[in-house]
Amino acid sequence: MTSPFDPADVTWSRVSTRLTAARLIPATITFAVPIVVGVVLALILSPWFWLLAGASAGLLAWTAIVVPRQVRAIGYAEREDDLLIRKGILFRSLTVVPYGRMQYVDVEAGPLDRKLGLAKVQLHTASVGTDAQIPGLSPEEAARLRDRLASRGEARLAGL
Known part of the structure; x- marks a missing residue:
């Protein structure tokens, strides 16, 4: 049975895997700022700022998992x-x-x-x-x- 997203008579061309890096580099920079700020503030002011660093690190890890799969799907x-x-x-x-x-x-x-x-x-x-x-x-x-x-x-x- 064919899927509406994968017609039977079609040969798909894939995009470059370098697109993964092109998407992960800006994401890493974006998430690195709150990670660093959270760590610094947690060490200086309050341990509650570890939540900021941890949440940002978690989102970065999730992005690193999802983006390669998204690129392979194009x-x-x-x-x-x-x-x-x-x-x-x-x-x-x-x-x-x-x-x-x-x-x-x-x-x-x-x-x-x-x-x-x-x-x-x-x-x-x-x-x-x-x-x-x-x-x-x-x-x-x-x-x-x-x-x-x-x-x-x-x-x-x-x-x-």
Whole structure:
């Protein structure tokens, strides 16, 4: 039996595992501040501040467990008439973007992404609510996908 999130005739492409580091580094920095503040205040003022440090450390540990699983759940597949993007573990989502509905395709990379050799492809369609993005691609794959999607979109638009 096939799942609505895993069509039978689809071969999924995965994103880079370096996306895990790109998501864990900012989380570590974010949680490190309350951990350090909690430890310092617990040593100086009151042992109650250990709760702040402990809760932040617990959230960081949970993030370190969840993020790699989330990254492994991201995939995309190019089909004849559309692009499929899936993501999520607990709340799964499958986005189908018909090539004929694409208006333009962006490739983005922030400073950390560039340092880790990653890029994100963002698809813009006629629908405002479409969340069609593929993070964690190598810059070469992002450029190839951008060019391929743009040419397929133009071909489908010309056929209308």
